[in-house]
Amino acid sequence: MTFAELKPKVQDIVSTATTSREEKLLQICHLLKDNIDYYDWVGFYFRNGNKEELVLGSYVGEATDHTVIPFGKGICGQVAVSNKNFVVPDVMAQDNYIACSISVKSEIVIPLFVNGENIGQIDIDSSTIDPFTEADERFLEFVNAEIAKTFH
Template sequence: MNLENLQEKIDTIIISNASTENKLQTICDFLESEISYYDWVGFYFKNGDKNELKLAQYTGEETEHTIIPFGKGICGQVAVSNENFIVQDVSEQDNYISCGWKVKSEIVIPIFVNGENIGQIDIDSHTANTFSEKDTALLEYVCRKLSRIL
């Protein structure tokens, strides 16, 4: 994974004249196509004043998890903890919401705007033990850049 090249492409997407929704979708499509073990890439955002997340743009298989209560699953836990969450083997998590039998690992990074956790990027992989510090660095970069346009 060449972080510098990936970050440059993210910058190009962010500064484009596209709508925010199109930028989010383009980021999903780009990450899924560029990183072989990113099998599902999506964004969840806080659903108004409710203590739940709502699925926004994503790339990958359809999911029935379009609404996730705070505290439930990996995404719901990140909404409460405000911290990155990496699960190298989802079968070892008690509070995991299965998005499909193929998913073996997951990484979720929160997006902060003015210090508030407004959403997150969620990546599922069909490969266990696949996420590294480079993935964390890339996705934190994506979230920092997005925080400027959200």
């Protein structure tokens, strides 16, 4: 399924009034993992209150030990500090990388902003080297902008 085909499906999930935010996030994780062949792990991390750490929220894929990530550590922790997208074409070439699985070859992390504040991020791992393009970044920014609406 193309990004253009997925966008209205994301909007449908987000706009369902009877579904909790956690369930919406889980449905989006499933939608992306099931329809984009190089998205092998899809999950959300959120800032833990006022603490300088991220806590794992909804995700789909292999279980991970990384349920709490300090700011600055790993790709997710760096995005929590930089507030910028981070695309890692080859995780083996990255110094500050937290290995979740030996099958992970690349990663993309896009911050999620609500009212200009970085409250979390979508994190996607791939077992393919360098699959992520600018189109992935724009699509995931769209996904996060839709999710942000559930926080108002």
